[in-house]
Amino acid sequence: MINRASIDRASINRATLARLHERELAEFARRNPRSAEAYAAADHLFGRVPMTWMNKKAGGFPLYFESARGSRISDIDGHEYLDFALGDTGAMAGHSPQAVLDAVSRRIDTVGGITTMMPTVDAEWVGAELSRRFGMDVWSFSLTATDANRWAIRLVRALTGRSKILFHSYSYHGSVDESLIVVGPDGEGMSRPGNVGSPVDVTLTSRVAEINDLPGLERQLKHGDVAAVLIEPALTNIGIVLPEPGYHAAVRELTRRYGALLIIDETHTFSAGSGGATRAWGLEPDIVVIGKAIADGVPSGAYGLSQELAERALARDDLDLIDMGGVGGTLAGSPLSIAAMRATLQHVLTDDAFEGMIARATTFAAGIEAVIVEHDLPWAVAQLGARVEYRFARPYPTTGTASAESADADLEDYLHLALANRGILLTPFHNMALMAPTTTDDDVARHLAVFAEIVGELVA
Structure with a gap:
């Protein structure tokens, strides 16, 4: 250090x-x-x-x-x-870019309907394209990657019955409360300096390890209460900090050994390639989160699930995935944001x-x-x-x-x-x-x- x-x-x-x-x-x-x-x-x-x-x-x-x-x-x-x-x-x-301007203009001026409570056929195209790039089977949309992270956290807690999420110290996942945790001087988690109005002590909801510290990661997983490891493949908001060779393969092995899911947040690491670090480095997450760039700044985000996880969630009749269960927003997946996503992915960020x-x-x-x-x-x-x-x-x-x-x-x-x-x-x-x-x-x-x-x- x-x-x-x-x-x-x-x-x-x-x-x-x-x-x-x-x-x-x-x-x-x-x-x-x-x-x-x-x-x-x-x-x-x-x-x-x-x-x-x-x-x-x-x-x-x-x-x-x-x-x-x-x-x-x-x-x-x-x-x-x-x-x-x-x-x-x-x-x-x-x-x-002109392709996005044309798609947004068509949605606003020609077709009409900036936000509705109905799906569009473009959403399936976007989901299929995200699957091609990132490998996840099915997708759900949000307005920000922060929201996508929050909703993914709720899902993994429900599916695993575990309460804690494990992060890399100084990683960036928007303003997600659980993520504002860093490694303290004693090697254990503490609230990130400057954290505003934390609803509870962050160590009650989260665990943390440094990127590239496999013993530290395993030490936290051994507690048996981690629902998922939610990480950027490389740190991006505290300076780029790259993973050392073999690190991600070891993370995947450790999460499976200790029964934790793996969420990869590609919102910034999308810069690694058209399928982010997930495709560029051959990663094997259970969930992928992305936002910002996929609609060229028109508010949007998404999280993708494996088919197995999706089926487990949909089979649970005790989970309200339709109304007030906490994994959706009225403006998410709007015709406007979906149109911008399709144009950006199809014509610009190719x-x-x-x-x-x-x-x-x-x-x-x-x-x-x-x-x-x-x-x-x-x-x-x-x-x-x-x-x-x-x-x-x-x-x-x-x-x-x-x-x-x-x-x-x-x-x-x-x-x-x-x-x-x-x-x-x-x-x-x-x-x-x-x-x-x-x-x-x-x-x-x-x-x-x-x-x-x-x-x-x-x-x-």
Whole structure:
């Protein structure tokens, strides 16, 4: 494990960093007066933003959105940016691809019916396509992956008669209460720092182990109360943390040995390929959860079950799967979201599109690594298909806790701010860049040139 105090900070002069950061803050304020004015006037919004996480802002106020197409996004001050954030995966297909616009427009303007209480035939097409990609037999839809995770958790608890869900420390499954657990200093679970209003002590509902820690995982499974292990195949929201060779095969063997089901959340790891890490790495989950990108940001999510699990659930006459049993929502599976899902999967995030996205991500990662090596920085890069991340630690962290400890808020804010002032956006929460089908080789080259410039100035 990397201890925060042990990270080599000597290659970054903190006085230089502070001076450059102040310069970039001043430039950000000069460039964006309309965004600053809009933020100051937002008196009727909690935290002055539509969602409080929009306050993750390196420049003191957020940039206000105006328009977007493909891999370009514009703010209300008239600046256009290369967008590598892409809605933190929600717009991985690129902003407003024509196929999705046409499908949504047809549903709204031509056919009508944004939401109803009736199925559409497109839903079967989407379910069959998700089965082709991820291997699960049957699917149910939600409006978010968070909801899909919640409903999958309810199902596995009902089917196994067990109460606890086991997670990777610092994994990301939306705002699911059970998932806000991390490995504490004593090696056991504790509430994730900053957890808001937990309904109960999270250790009553959940267990936790570090990714790549098989003994720790088995120790938790041995308690015999774990209904399912719910994990991302690789961590993605604390920096990309990849599984070590053989890890997932061992996880699958351990879950079967101790009678726990396995849920794979592909919402972010969809970047690994057109069938996510599940297909790319040959994983064998009992349930798959996905959301965000499958409808290009139109609210949607889904969870897929094996036929055996589905039959077990449907055979239970004590489970209310139709009315108030807690595994559905009125707006889920709406004609609008289903139409967007079909268009995105059929025409935009295709197998061929992923080949190009991953190739450009490989070039992106190699360029970042070259800058790091040139300046002998204690940083490292990880790639997950079309997704690239760098962390301020070398070697790259192999657990969620180690990745969390490698964070450097001042350095991260400077890099994000300097990139934004030069027309490039990364995901605000960390140093993540995502490639869309519309991202070009020239886009990647432009980012690398700017990145080399601002890092070079920092270490000069």
